[in-house]
Amino acid sequence: xxxxxxxxxxxxxxxxxxxxxxxxxxxxxxxxxxxxxxxxxxxxxxxxxxxxxxxxxxxxxxxxxxxxxxxxxxxxxxxxxxxxxxxxxxxxxxxxxxxxxxxxxxxxxxxxxxxxxxxxxx
Numbered sequence: 772x773x774x775x776x777x778x779x780x781x782x783x784x785x786x787x788x789x790x791x792x793x794x795x796x797x798x799x800x801x802x803x804x805x806x807x808x809x810x811x812x813x814x815x816x817x818x819x820x821x822x823x824x825x826x827x828x829x830x831x832x833x834x835x836x837x838x839x840x841x842x843x844x845x846x847x848x849x850x851x852x853x854x855x856x857x858x859x860x861x862x863x864x865x866x867x868x869x870x871x872x873x874x875x876x877x878x879x880x881x882x883x884x885x886x887x888x889x890x891x892x893x
Contacts, residue, residue, distance in 0.1 A: 773800040774859035776850055777807050777834060779814040781862035784882040786825055799880055799890040807834035810846045851875050860890060
């Protein structure tokens with residue numbers, strides 16, 4: 772099983788592309804062990820107030836909830852740190868976050884061409 776951290780924009784992009792979570796992840800990493808930071812969960816909850824159909828209950832059921840890192844305020848910083856320390860990929864479409872992940876030796880999974888997932892490693 773491969774650890775995958777879920778970023779808010781990555782989850783939204785996956786849902787908007789109407790990709791099957793299990794089938795899409797299996798093609799790029801095999802069986803994914805999804806992880807969701809508390810701050811990302813809160814961010815998704817806020818987004819869901821304006822954008823319906825984000826399947827947050829499905830996400831929460833499938834993910835291990837990870838406590839926010841002490842002394843770190845920004846979700847992106849937490850994602851970068853955990854990705855580089857634990858070797859977990861981050862599901863994201865955020866250009867700046869992807870750049871930082873690669874610089875720090877992390878990896879990411881992105882929704883490519885709106886039709887499939889692609890793994891990018893440092």
